[in-house]
Amino acid sequence: MVRRKIKHELISNEPKRKVTFKKRKGGLLKKMNEIMTLCGVMGCAIIYSSFNNQPKIWPFPPELTRVLHRFMELPKEERERYTVDHKTFLGRLISWSSNALEREIKKNRGLKSRTNIK
Known part of the structure; x- marks a missing residue:
């Protein structure tokens, strides 16, 4: 169920x-x-x-x-x-999300550069 x-x-x-x-x-x-x-x-x-x-x-x-x-x-x-108070929790969440976004941007740049080479 x-x-x-x-x-x-x-x-x-x-x-x-x-x-x-x-x-x-x-x-x-x-x-x-x-x-x-x-x-x-x-x-x-x-x-x-x-x-x-x-x-x-x-x-x-x-x-x-x-x-x-x-x-x-x-x-x-x-x-x-x-x-953890509310302010600390949100700060950590924002930091983690920003880092995840940066990783995805770098990953996408790498994919773009590989497709442009071929």
């Missing part, structure tokens, strides 16, 4: 949005639990929503404190390597 493509847009029906949020949050936390168990890594999640006053903290606060403490003990360069 083939899955159909999902449009990523705000769900206008609030009860439906709330149910979808709850299901996806559960799926995300389940996947985090699996990756922590199977791969032996540490992880945590803090999920804010407009439906609850309190954020959902996973795993429970003592484990979360340990994960965050271990992260904060890393040197600043290491921490910055693992954290």
Whole structure:
């Protein structure tokens, strides 16, 4: 069975949005639990929503404190390597896209020069 493509847009029906949020949050936390168990890594999640006053903290606060403490003990360069904000993400994406474009331009020039030689 083939899955159909999902449009990523705000769900206008609030009860439906709330149910979808709850299901996806559960799926995300389940996947985090699996990756922590199977791969032996540490992880945590803090999920804010407009439906609850309190954020959902996973795993429970003592484990979360340990994960965050271990992260904060890393040197600043290491921490910055693992954290990405929106601005950094877009900057990296633009840089990667520019490099890919340059490679394609060089590749096309090479193809043009080979066809002109023949």
